[in-house]
Amino acid sequence: MAAVIPAVTKISPRIIRILGCNPGTMTLQGTNTYIVGTGKRRILIDTGDSDVPQYLNHLKSVLKHEKIDLAHILITHWHHDHIGGLCDVMSIEGKTANTQVWKFPTTEEKDLNTNIEIENLTENQEFSVEGATLRVVHTPGHTADHVVLHLLEDNAIFSGDCILGEGTTVFENLYDFMRSLNKLLELKPAVIYPGHGNVIHNPSQTIEYYISHRMERETQIMETLNNNRQKAFSESELVKIIYMDTPEKLHKAAEQTLKHHLQKLLQENKVVMEDNKWRLNDNFLD
Structure with missing residues (x-):
């Protein structure tokens, strides 16, 4: 039986996980979104699905309680359960006025039906806020635009849907996916924070299993x-x-x-x- 994931978890002084409250066959307990950093302006990784008031309320509560503004939103890939909630998140008053949204470009993404400006991520691009530096690693395979974010301070990986907290993931291109897995193996991460499922404390073993x-x-x-x-x-x-x-x-x-x-x-x-x-x-x- 899958482990229960709380709605909000302070994983470390620099990471808060907020569950997307969208459980399902493909999303497991729901989509994990993460707030990263220790200062007032932090980074949000993924935005969950659209029209999920429960998730939005949890996110608002965390931003208010921790006195956080969002400097950047980084999207791991175009699937709706990771980017669908973008408009809802960007509508949070007083927390996203100067937020930049980023995603790796692809010709395959679906129409997001949004007027929000999304800037292009690039390989090895770095984002720094107080207490955290995230480096972009392009990992196509699950989707062509998929990226993971490497938290340099902890040698941790936010893996999106490239690696899941339980079971294995689906992919669009196996050739690219296998290359991406080997790319992650070379990073030798100390821990993986997946887009679905619980924290992975044996990252090399998990990647090798995949x-x-x-x-x-x-x-x-x-x-x-x-x-x-x-x-x-x-x-x-x-x-x-x-x-x-x-x-x-x-x-x-x-x-x-x-x-x-x-x-x-x-x-x-x-x-x-x-x-x-x-x-x-x-x-x-x-």
Whole structure:
């Protein structure tokens, strides 16, 4: 059973977590948003979903009680449960008059239907407020615009949806996602504060699990194709072989995951696709 996450948690003198109060299948207990810094002007990471009065009330209460203004709002990616509440947050009187909003640019984001100016984040850009310095790390894969924020003072990572507090995450591009995971592994963070779920105190082990989980499935695909070099397979045929222990009603979902793996292998020139069927690249040596 998932651990209960309080609505508001003072994780450390420089981090306050405010739960988005939007629980669901994809959001787990809800979206975690974080206020970072120790002074009057601080940084908010993500804004939760739109039209969630409970979240907005918690945020207002924290800003008032701690006498905080928001210098910056940093959005980890365009999904509605992370940016949807932006207009609501920016409407808080007296706390966002001089707030700058930032997000990594992408052509894939949906229309936000907002007149709020959003400035472009860049790789390695740093944001400093009293008690905290956040460095932007572009980590595409979950979405093309996904970033994590590296808190330099604590060697901590705010991971958005790249790493979750429980289970594994979904992705749009597995090739990019795996590169991003290795990028995070190289940072050797001391702790991870995820966009969903509880604090991760074994970050390297968790990142390595994400990598090995995906590589295990990839190995199965490569072994199947290598053992049948003269044959090409449709995605549904591969699913029946590779996911033979998975209930058939879940095969369509498994097919989507398989497709991501095959696209990654295609980018690495390990497989080829002909007539909507997949086979090992003749130039690839086992």
